[in-house]
Amino acid sequence: xxxxxxIIALVMAMTMLLALLAGCxxxxxxxxNTGSNTNNTNNTQETPDGADKEQEPADDAEAGGIxxxxxxxxxxxxxxxxxxxxxxxxxxxxxxVCRAMFDPLFVIDKDxxxxxxxxxLTVSDDSMSYQLKLRDGLTWSDGDSxxxxxxxxxxxxxxxxxxxxxEPITFEKVDDLTLNIVLPVVSxxxxxxxxxxxxxxxxLYEGLDYEAVKVSPNNELGVGSGAYVLEKWxxxxxxxxxxxxDYYRGEPTFDQVIFKVLGDNSAQELAYQTxxxxxxxxxxxxxxxxxxxxxxxxxxxxxxxxxxxxSYNINSDLxxxxxxxxxxxxxxxxxEIVAGAWGELAELANSIFPANSTYFDNSxxxxxxxxxxxxxxxxxxxxxxxPIKIIYDSTYTGLEEAAAIMQQQLAAIGVTCEIQxxxxxxxxxxxxxxxxxxxxxGLKNYSGSGDNNSINYMFKQxxxxxxxxxxxxxxxxxxxxxxxxxxxxxxxxxxxxxDDQLDEDYCMYRLCYPKAAxxxxxxxxxxxxxxxSPLFEDWLMVHFVNK
Amino acid sequence: MWxxxxxxFVQMLVVLAIVSVAAFFIVKCAPGDILMRYIRPxxxxxxxxxxxxxxxxxDSVAVQYGKWLKNLFQGNLGYxxxxxxxxxxxxxxxxxxxxxxxxxxxxxxxxxSIPLGLISGLKKDKWVDHMIGTSTYLGISIPxxxxxxxxxxxxxxxxxxxxxxxxxxxxxxTFTDLLWHTVLPLxxxxxxxxxxxxxxxxxxxIAQMKEGYVLTALARGCTKRRILWRHVLKNCxxxxxxxxxxxxxxxxxxxxxxxxxxxxxxxxxxxxQSVNGRDYPVVMGITMMSCAVLVVxxxxxxxxxxxxxxxISIGEKEGKHE
Numbered sequence: 001x002x003x004x005x006x007i008i009a010l011v012m013a014m015t016m017l018l019a020l021l022a023g024c025x026x027x028x029x030x031x032x033n034t035g036s037n038t039n040n041t042n043n044t045q046e047t048p049d050g051a052d053k054e055q056e057p058a059d060d061a062e063a064g065g066i067x068x069x070x071x072x073x074x075x076x077x078x079x080x081x082x083x084x085x086x087x088x089x090x091x092x093x094x095x096x097v098c099r100a101m102f103d104p105l106f107v108i109d110k111d112x113x114x115x116x117x118x119x120x121l122t123v124s125d126d127s128m129s130y131q132l133k134l135r136d137g138l139t140w141s142d143g144d145s146x147x148x149x150x151x152x153x154x155x156x157x158x159x160x161x162x163x164x165x166x167e168p169i170t171f172e173k174v175d176d177l178t179l180n181i182v183l184p185v186v187s188x189x190x191x192x193x194x195x196x197x198x199x200x201x202x203x204l205y206e207g208l209d210y211e212a213v214k215v216s217p218n219n220e221l222g223v224g225s226g227a228y229v230l231e232k233w234x235x236x237x238x239x240x241x242x243x244x245x246d247y248y249r250g251e252p253t254f255d256q257v258i259f260k261v262l263g264d265n266s267a268q269e270l271a272y273q274t275x276x277x278x279x280x281x282x283x284x285x286x287x288x289x290x291x292x293x294x295x296x297x298x299x300x301x302x303x304x305x306x307x308x309x310x311s312y313n314i315n316s317d318l319x320x321x322x323x324x325x326x327x328x329x330x331x332x333x334x335x336e337i338v339a340g341a342w343g344e345l346a347e348l349a350n351s352i353f354p355a356n357s358t359y360f361d362n363s364x365x366x367x368x369x370x371x372x373x374x375x376x377x378x379x380x381x382x383x384x385x386x387p388i389k390i391i392y393d394s395t396y397t398g399l400e401e402a403a404a405i406m407q408q409q410l411a412a413i414g415v416t417c418e419i420q421x422x423x424x425x426x427x428x429x430x431x432x433x434x435x436x437x438x439x440x441x442g443l444k445n446y447s448g449s450g451d452n453n454s455i456n457y458m459f460k461q462x463x464x465x466x467x468x469x470x471x472x473x474x475x476x477x478x479x480x481x482x483x484x485x486x487x488x489x490x491x492x493x494x495x496x497x498x499d500d501q502l503d504e505d506y507c508m509y510r511l512c513y514p515k516a517a518x519x520x521x522x523x524x525x526x527x528x529x530x531x532x533s534p535l536f537e538d539w540l541m542v543h544f545v546n547k
Numbered sequence: 548m549w550x551x552x553x554x555x556f557v558q559m560l561v562v563l564a565i566v567s568v569a570a571f572f573i574v575k576c577a578p579g580d581i582l583m584r585y586i587r588p589x590x591x592x593x594x595x596x597x598x599x600x601x602x603x604x605x606d607s608v609a610v611q612y613g614k615w616l617k618n619l620f621q622g623n624l625g626y627x628x629x630x631x632x633x634x635x636x637x638x639x640x641x642x643x644x645x646x647x648x649x650x651x652x653x654x655x656x657x658x659x660s661i662p663l664g665l666i667s668g669l670k671k672d673k674w675v676d677h678m679i680g681t682s683t684y685l686g687i688s689i690p691x692x693x694x695x696x697x698x699x700x701x702x703x704x705x706x707x708x709x710x711x712x713x714x715x716x717x718x719x720x721t722f723t724d725l726l727w728h729t730v731l732p733l734x735x736x737x738x739x740x741x742x743x744x745x746x747x748x749x750x751x752x753i754a755q756m757k758e759g760y761v762l763t764a765l766a767r768g769c770t771k772r773r774i775l776w777r778h779v780l781k782n783c784x785x786x787x788x789x790x791x792x793x794x795x796x797x798x799x800x801x802x803x804x805x806x807x808x809x810x811x812x813x814x815x816x817x818x819x820q821s822v823n824g825r826d827y828p829v830v831m832g833i834t835m836m837s838c839a840v841l842v843v844x845x846x847x848x849x850x851x852x853x854x855x856x857x858x859i860s861i862g863e864k865e866g867k868h869e
Contacts, residue, residue, distance in 0.1 A: 078820045078823070078824075079816075079820065081630035090584045091584065215626075215631045215632075234812065235812060236640075236644075236812030236817060237810065237812035238713065238717070240717065260713070260810065261810055262810045263807050263816070264807045266696050266808070267696070267699070267711070267712060267810060270696065270700060270703065270711050271711045271712050271810075273704045274699075276710070276712060276713075422578055423579065424579070424583075425578075425580065425581075425823070425824070425825050426578030426579035427578075427579070428579065429579045429580060429582070429583065432583075464586075464590055464591055464592045464595050465586075
C-alpha cells in the first residue's frame with residue numbers, strides 16, 4: 001500500500017514536471033502568414049505632395065515581393081466603445097482601431113508635412129491665419145462626400161480645438177473644401193495638433209446636439225475615411241475590417257484587418273505563437289530576448305514618444321521644500337534605475353521633451369548623482385523624519401521596478417520609502433486631483449505629439465492637470481515664449497532654456513524614453529517604415545511579403 | 548409551504564439589498580473614476596468641472612446609490628458610462644456566450660464527477676481511490692489561470708488541435724466550430740468543479756454504503772454495481788443538488804479568468820473591462836444579476852432537495868430540516 005502511494009505520488013509529480021517543461025524547449029515559431037498572393041498591376045499611391053504615382057506591380061513569383069491581400073490580425077486589450085473617433089479615441093484600443101478606419105488631415109513631422117485628407121495648408125506671414133484645403137472627390141465609406149462641414153461638426157462638439165487660452169478661434173468656410181482658420185494669438189503648436197483630427201461623418205448626426213451624438217446608434221456604423229471599413233463587429237471578441245476598394249490613396253495592402261480582443265498578455269503571446277496574431281507588442285525585456293532568438297519572427301523597436309519621469313508632489317509637506325527635492329534628485333542614479341527597470345526597452349532621458357519632438361536635444365546633461373550632498377540635504381530638509389510615499393501606475397511596464405530601485409537608492413541616504421501601485425484610473429485620480437499631500441513622489445509618464453508645446457498640459461501653471469506639480473513663473477514664461485515664437489532657432493533655444501529651468505526648480509527627475517517593441521512574423525514588412533503611434537499612421541506602408 | 552416560500556423571498560430581498568449596497572460602496576471606494584477617460588489635455592478646470600457634473604461624479608456616494616436604486620426599481624439597470632449603451636442590453640448580448648460556456652462546463656463537471664465520485668467511494672482506500680483523490684487535490688490546487696495557459700500551450704501551440712482563443716473562427720458560424728472553440732475553455736473551467744464535486748460524491752457514497760439498506764440489499768444477493776447505480780446513486784446526489792444550486796450564479800457571472808485568457812466574449816470579459824474602466828452601472832448590473840441568480844439558485848436547490856429526499860420537509864411539517 002505504501003509503495004502504491006509512493007508510485008502514484010511520483011507519477012503525479014512527473015506529470016506536473018512534464019507539464020511545466022511543455023512551456024520550455026524549442027523556440028521555433030509558426031509563421032503567421034495568412035497573406036495570399038494577389039497580382040495587382042495597377043496600384044496608384046499618392047505621395048505626400050499630392051502627386052499620383054504608379055506603384056511598381058508586384059512580382060509574386062519573386063521572394064521578397066509584396067504579397068497583396070491576406071489578413072492582418074492585431075490584439076487589443078479591450079473592446080472599443082464605438083467607432084466615432086471623437087468618442088472612441090479616449091482609449092488605446094479605440095485609437096488603434098480608429099487609425100485604421102479614419103485618416104487625419106495631415107501630419108507635421110519635424111520638417112515634413114504628410115497630407116492625408118487635406119490637400120494643402122497655407123500659412124500667413126504672421127502665422128495667425130491658415131487656409132486648409134481638403135482633397136476633392138473624397139468620400140466616406142458610405143458614399144457621402146467629405147467636406148469642410150465634417151470638420152466644422154467635429155469642432156462644434158467641444159471647445160478642444162476652438163479656443164486658445166480661452167479665446168475663440170475663427171473658422172470661416174470658404175467652400176465645401178476650403179476652410180480659413182484665424183487664431184486669436186500666435187500658437188506655434190496649434191496647427192500640428194489640428195492636423196491630427198480624425199474627422200467624423202457629420203451627415204450621420206444632422207440636427208443632433210452633443211448629448212444626442214453620444215448615444216446615437218450611428219456611432220456603431222463605422223463609416224470612415226481610411227483604408228479599411230467596418231465589416232463586422234463581434235462585440236467583445238473581434239473587430240473585422242475589410243479593405244476599402246475606392247480608397248483615395250491606393251489599394252490597401254491587406255484584404256482584412258482584424259483586431260482581436262485579448263486582454264491577457266500571456267494569452268496574446270500564445271495566440272501569436274499559434275499564428276493567430278500577425279504582430280503583437282512585447283511586454284518586457286525577457287520577451288524581447290526570447291523573440292530575438294526566435295526563428296520566423298522579427299523584432300522592431302520604436303520610440304513611443306513618451307517620457308517616464310519622477311514627479312515631486314508640491315502639496316506634500318516634505319516635497320514642498322526645494323532642498324528635499326534636490327536631495328532626492330542627487331541621490332538617484334538614473335542609469336541604474338533605467339537599466340534595472342527597462343533595460344533595452346528605454347533610453348536615458350535628459351530632456352523633458354519626447355524624442356519625437358520638433359526641437360529635441362538629449363545631449364544635455366541631467367542631474368549627476370552625489371550621494372554625500374544628497375545625504376546632507378535629506379537631513380537638513382527633514383526628509384528622513386518620516387517614510388516618504390512613492391506611487392506609481394502599475395499598468396505601465398517598468399514603473400514598479402523603478403520605484404523599487406529608487407527605494408534602495410534613497411535608503412542609502414537614510415530616507416525610508418513606502419511604495420504603492422495603482423491601476424491607471426486610480427493612479428490618475430490621485431496624481432492629478434488629490435491635493436491632500438498624501439503622496440510625496442509619483443512615477444508618471446506623458447506623451448507628446450510632435451510639437452514641443454504638445455506636452456505643455458503636464459507643465460502648465462495653474463493647469464487642470466498640474467495641481468500637484470511645481471511650475472515656477474520663470475518656467476511658465478518660457479513655455480509661453482516657446483509657443484508664441486515662430487522662429488525655429490529661437491524656439492529651440494527657448495526649449496533648451498526650459499529644460500535648464502526645470503532642472504533648477506527641481507520639480508521633476510527625468511528617467512527615460514520608453515520604447516515600444518513589436519514582434520511580427522517575418523512575412524510582414526513595413527512596420528518600421530513609419531512611426532508607430534499607436535499603430536500605423538499609414539496602413540499602406542505595411543504589407544505581407546512572399547517568402 | 549407558502550409561508551416558507553414567502554419567508555425565503557423576503558430573505559432574498561434582504562440579501563440582494565445588502566449585496567447592492569456593499570458592491571456599490573466597495574467599487575466606489577476604489578481610487579479612480581471614469582473622468583480620466585473623457586479628459587482631453589487641453590481642457591480647462593471649468594471644462595473638467597462641467598464634465599464631472601455631467602457624469603454625476605459630484606454627487607455623494609449615497610446620492611449616486613440612490614439614483615441607481617431608483618432606476619433599478621423602474622426596471623432600468625442604467626447606461627454604461629463608457630459607451631452610453633444600455634447595461635441590460637450589453638448583458639443580454641454577452642449572456643448567451645457565458646451561459647453556453649459555463650453551462651457546458653457545469654454539465655461536463657457533473658457527467659465526469661458523478662462516476663468518478665461513485666467509483667472512488669466504492670473503492671475506498673484502493674489504488675483507484677488514491678488516484679482519483681490525488682487528481683482532485685490537483686484540481687482544487689491548480690489555479691484556473693495557470694491551467695488555461697497550459698492547455699493552450701499544449702493543445703494549441705504544440706499539438707495544434709484546438710484554437711487558442713475566441714469563440715468562433717472568423718467567418719464561420721457552424722456548431723462544430725463553436726464546439727471546437729469550446730473544448731479548451733470548458734476543460735479549464737470545469738477542472739476545479741470536477742474535483743470538488745467528486746470529493747462530495749465520494750464522501751456521500753462512503754456514507755451511503757454503510758447504511759442498513761445497502762447491507763440488506765447485499766444480503767438479498769444484489770450485486771454491488773446494481774446497489775450502487777439503482778439505490779446509492781440517488782442518495783449520493785443530494786449534496787450535488789445543493790452544489791449545483793450554488794454554482795448557478797457562475798452560469799451568468801462566468802469566469803473572469805477563463806474568459807480573459809481565452810478571449811471569450813462573455814460577461815466575464817465585460818466585467819473585467821467595466822471594473823478597469825470604473826464603469827459602475829455595468830459592474831453593478833453584472834453583480835446584481837449574479838447575486839439574484841445565486842439566491843434564487845440556492846432557494847431552488849432547497850426546494851428541490853425536499854422533492855428528492857422525502858425525509859426532508861419544509862414549513863410547518865415535522866421534519867429535520869427547514
